[in-house]
Amino acid sequence: MDYQNYQLAYKGNGLDYFRIMLVNFILTIITFGLYYPWAKARTLQYMYSQTTFQNQPFVFTGTGNQMFKGFIKAFAIIFLAYSLVFIGVMSNLKLAELALLVFYAILLVLMPLAIHGSYRYRFAKTVWSGIRFGYTGDRWALVRMFFKGIFFTIITLGFYLPWFHMNLRRYLLCNVRIGNARFAYKGEGAEYFWLNLKGYFLTILTLGIYSFWWQKELFAYFVDNLALTKDDEIMLCKSTATGGDFAKLIIVNVLLLIFTLGIATPWVVTRTLTFVMDHIALDGVINFDQLRQDQEDFSDATGEDLSDFFDFGFII
Numbered sequence: 001m002d003y004q005n006y007q008l009a010y011k012g013n014g015l016d017y018f019r020i021m022l023v024n025f026i027l028t029i030i031t032f033g034l035y036y037p038w039a040k041a042r043t044l045q046y047m048y049s050q051t052t053f054q055n056q057p058f059v060f061t062g063t064g065n066q067m068f069k070g071f072i073k074a075f076a077i078i079f080l081a082y083s084l085v086f087i088g089v090m091s092n093l094k095l096a097e098l099a100l101l102v103f104y105a106i107l108l109v110l111m112p113l114a115i116h117g118s119y120r121y122r123f124a125k126t127v128w129s130g131i132r133f134g135y136t137g138d139r140w141a142l143v144r145m146f147f148k149g150i151f152f153t154i155i156t157l158g159f160y161l162p163w164f165h166m167n168l169r170r171y172l173l174c175n176v177r178i179g180n181a182r183f184a185y186k187g188e189g190a191e192y193f194w195l196n197l198k199g200y201f202l203t204i205l206t207l208g209i210y211s212f213w214w215q216k217e218l219f220a221y222f223v224d225n226l227a228l229t230k231d232d233e234i235m236l237c238k239s240t241a242t243g244g245d246f247a248k249l250i251i252v253n254v255l256l257l258i259f260t261l262g263i264a265t266p267w268v269v270t271r272t273l274t275f276v277m278d279h280i281a282l283d284g285v286i287n288f289d290q291l292r293q294d295q296e297d298f299s300d301a302t303g304e305d306l307s308d309f310f311d312f313g314f315i316i
Contacts, residue, residue, distance in 0.1 A: 006235060006282035010274045012050035014267030020046055021266050037071045037305070038064030051277065053128060054288065062125035062301065070121075070301030077306065081106045110306060112146035113139065115172070117303010123176055124298035129288065134295025137175035145171055162196060163189025173226065179291035181230035187221060195221055212250065213243035223280055230291070235284030241275075249275050 024039035041064040048060035085103040119135040126133040149164030166189045173185040199214030220239035228235040253271060256264040 003283065003285050006284070007052075007054055008277050008280055008282055009052050009055075010050055010270075010277040011052060012047065012270050012273065014264075014270045017046065017266035017270055034068075037067030037301075040064075040308075041067050047273070048126070051273075056129050059127040060125055061127055062121065062304075066299050067301045067305060070303070070305040073302040074305035074308075077110065077302075081110075108147075108150070109143075112143045114303050114306035115146075115168075116142050117300070118307040119172060119176075119303075120298050121301050121304045124295065128178065129291070131179040131291045131293055132295040132297065134177045135172075135175055136177060137171060142171065159193075160189075162193035165189070166192050169222075177295055178228070180294045181228055181286065181291060184227045184229055185225055186227075187225040192221065212247040215246045215250070216241055216243045219246070219279075228284070228286060230286050233284065233286040235282055235286045238281040238283065239279060240281050241279035245275070245279065 020042060024035070024042060027035040028039050041060075041062055044060045044062065048058040051058050081103055084106075085099045087099075116137060116139045119137065123133040123135040145167060149160070149167060152160040153164050166187045170185045170187060173183050176183045195217055196214075199210065199217060202210040203214055216239075219241055223237050223239040226237045228237075249271065253268045256268055
């Protein structure tokens with residue numbers, strides 16, 4: 001198969017997304033938050049359907065019912081953790097500090113479990129051209145990596161954080177599959193550390209102006225180190241964005257949010273997703289017509305909803 005360019009695009013528009021957000025907001029308010037899982041499912045279904053690869057849309061097959069069940073489980077877990085603290089404090093005020101320590105320990109344990117569950121559910125519900133994505137990471141391997149990263153970050157007073165970030169990102173992305181093809185990520189902590197150190201000081205020295213180029217370099221580092229492989233075939237990702245592109249995107253987005261008092265949020269989200277897709281070049285020799293369905297379905301959305309409680313971003 002000849003080396004070729006692949007097309008990734010986002011075709012949504014702000015008005016459609018505004019309607020979805022408005023309906024979701026109203027229904028979530030009048031149901032006292034119970035509609036949230038269906039609101040999230042509807043949002044993801046829309047965004048996936050407007051994202052295309054080779055002019056074929058992605059499909060999110062998750063449902064509000066699945067997310068509601070996960071929401072109830074996640075709420076019960078968090079409520080139990082809060083209850084333990086409350087009971088400990090009320091029974092003996094001297095145990096308040098210990099109760100809080102136990103509470104934070106529980107939350108810390110839940111974090112890697114939430115990440116693992118979220119990845120497993122989200123990718124199991126992602127389909128392109130009839131082929132299901134999947135996440136094959138091991139729960140306890142991720143937990144061990146997470147706590148190792150937390151430990152070294154603490155004892156190094158935060159200096160280990162770039163290595164922690166890259167190790168976590170690499171483990172997650174290298175365990176993502178689409179059929180019998182797999183992603184590979186080769187970002188390294190040392191490179192990421194120096195990239196951020198340079199960006200931090202140059203942003204200060206330029207009174208913030210370099211921040212757009214810092215964002216451009218971070219985006220390029222995340223994208224350029226990502227690839228999709230299948231046997232001896234490979235598709236490489238490459239960022240085409242410039243610092244000027246990011247400046248235009250961010251400045252206009254901020255102005256839209258300020259002068260519309262946040263009403264332009266759907267248009268800001270749409271502009272950002274369109275920008276991201278338009279500035280990722282994909283080149284390689286993978287024959288996508290020969291992808292084989294190797295991934296299994298998974299319908300437990302507890303991790304997905306726990307991630308919402310923790311307000312995690314989705315690592316891509």
